[in-house]
Amino acid sequence: MHSIIPIPAFRDNYIWLIREGTRAAVVDPGDAAPVIAYLDRERLQLSAIIATHHHNDHVGGNLGLLARWQVPVFGPARETIPGRTNALGEGDRIEVPGVDVRFDVLDIPGHTAGHIAFVGSLSSAPAVFCGDTLFAVGCGRLFEGTPAEMWSSLSKLAALAPETQVFCGHEYTLANIRFALAVEPDNRALNARRSREEQRRALGQPTLPSTIGEERATNPFLRAEQTAVKMAAEAHAGRSLANAVATFAELRAWKNAFQ
Numbered sequence: 311m312h313s314i315i316p317i318p319a320f321r322d323n324y325i326w327l328i329r330e331g332t333r334a335a336v337v338d339p340g341d342a343a344p345v346i347a348y349l350d351r352e353r354l355q356l357s358a359i360i361a362t363h364h365h366n367d368h369v370g371g372n373l374g375l376l377a378r379w380q381v382p383v384f385g386p387a388r389e390t391i392p393g394r395t396n397a398l399g400e401g402d403r404i405e406v407p408g409v410d411v412r413f414d415v416l417d418i419p420g421h422t423a424g425h426i427a428f429v430g431s432l433s434s435a436p437a438v439f440c441g442d443t444l445f446a447v448g449c450g451r452l453f454e455g456t457p458a459e460m461w462s463s464l465s466k467l468a469a470l471a472p473e474t475q476v477f478c479g480h481e482y483t484l485a486n487i488r489f490a491l492a493v494e495p496d497n498r499a500l501n502a503r504r505s506r507e508e509q510r511r512a513l514g515q516p517t518l519p520s521t522i523g524e525e526r527a528t529n530p531f532l533r534a535e536q537t538a539v540k541m542a543a544e545a546h547a548g549r550s551l552a553n554a555v556a557t558f559a560e561l562r563a564w565k566n567a568f569q
């Protein structure tokens with residue numbers, strides 16, 4: 311039976327640790343210290359490092375972990391990943407050593423040019439590790455990609471089974487919900503989610519994982535084809551928007567300036 315543990319790092323990052331028996335694989339270890347502290351406390355051995363993209367708050371701990379454990383590092387082929395042993399792109403399937411997990415790899419460019427996602431089953435529950443592309447009620451900034459690329463990447467994630475658990479890289483949910491409510495104030499699922507997530511944060515709990523189904527119902531960046539979202543984006547832009555990519559681009563620009 312797997313357990314998936316969020317290890318908080320920096321201000322609002324989550325490093326995800328997949329634990330099975332006495333072994334553990336770690337996703338996006340931006341910092342080695344909290345991972346080592348957890349592994350030592352729980353008497354676990356590291357068996358693999360998994361990277362979604364090259365940003366330092368996701369890979370900054372790789373070399374520190376490798377100094378102690380010589381393990382494979384799975385990461386995107388099109389980015390520079392410290393210690394990478396397995397260069398991956400869409401269509402690749404990996405077996406993560408030690409923790410009995412298989413992942414299929416998706417290319418999801420937009421936040422970074424070579425960003426990848428890992429889709430698999432953990433104790434028969436579907437899960438996706440999507441780094442900084444899809445967040446709970448939000449999406450990553452477009453540092454290296456176009457709105458069309460990001461829309462296509464988000465659509466790929468939205469097409470996963472609704473029960474798929476979403477493990478992303480940051481706790482941004484409450485701020486994302488504030489923006490989402492500016493776009494869709496009358497979305498009932500979103501209003502219900504706000505109460506639920508505020509309660510979790512008040513108790514110091516993570517709001518993650520969410521599910522693809524929840525994101526499809528509440529995340530404006532997956533909802534650019536919904537009439538209410540398109541109309542809100544057009545009202546904000548002061549012009550009509552021709553298609554979902556144009557609506558998505560306007561939402562992303564609006565969010566960038568949103569206080």
Ligand SMILES: [Zn+2]
Pocket residue numbers: 363365368421442
């Ligand atoms: Zn990033």
